[in-house]
Amino acid sequence: MLLSFYNPDVLGDVLIVETAEDVAAQDTTQKDNVVRIFNTETNDAIGFNFFGLGEELGIQNESGQVFLDDKQVDILNSAIAKTGFSDKLETDNSPKFVIGHVAEMKAHPDSDHLHITQTEVGLDKPVQIVCGAPNIEQGQLVVVALPGAVMPTGAEIWPGALRGVDSYGMICSARELGIPNAPQKRGILVLDQGTAGQAFDFEAAKNLFD
CATH class of the missing domain: 2.40.50.140 (Nucleic acid-binding proteins)
Known part of the structure; x- marks a missing residue:
């Protein structure tokens, strides 16, 4: 599952990505321009924040929920890999x-x-x-x-x-x-x-x- 939100007027150039439901027991780790949000009980990622990728993703003029295609998700996965995190995002644009x-x-x-x-x-x-x-x-x-x-x-x-x-x-x-x-x-x-x-x-x- 992949939910993505972008609101540059309020948050600046930050893409918020959710991969699982929010939990009470969570923490974050930041490496370069990627913040990994994870469940402290399982260490599974529940989301990411990506800084400064709006222009590369082509979403700099969008606001609200954004629907990422395969190419855009590849850009995010490259950013994740460069930081040393082992997670991998998968495109999900099936109708909800x-x-x-x-x-x-x-x-x-x-x-x-x-x-x-x-x-x-x-x-x-x-x-x-x-x-x-x-x-x-x-x-x-x-x-x-x-x-x-x-x-x-x-x-x-x-x-x-x-x-x-x-x-x-x-x-x-x-x-x-x-x-x-x-x-x-x-x-x-x-x-x-x-x-x-x-x-x-x-x-x-x-x-x-x-």
Whole structure:
């Protein structure tokens, strides 16, 4: 997983890269223009800060989340290797907001409102997602934020657990997706058409509630 953010007006020429979910037990090591952020319990990298590479990466005029291609990731890996760190980043530009099909659904054993779904998202097998929306039903076409998605609010989606049950994404409401004129009430967005795994079209969705 690879999340990248660049905000030169606030932070200067610093690219922030996240490779794993934030943890409480963490520390940093800086070598030259690379800061490695790591889990102190496992020594696994959870992210990097890269200084002074905006122009070389061609992102100096961007702000916010940036999506790096193979060539740009190669530049970062070269910078990592020059410092002596052994980590290697991998490009990840697979769609993170996709259409899902709720193939199975059952009640959560430890909740009166949560449901455990098996939702098809175009992978080899369905993903398990725990959902608390009151209008969710088996057979629906929905919008899924997969791990690695960044919501319009800036919230990041990572694998987690709800009431002790693993969940690998979030089934979204129109409001959570930032769709204009979305209903201001609880409930997921249910689509009329689409194919499981298809990237959700935010541009087309702007007219859903006109």
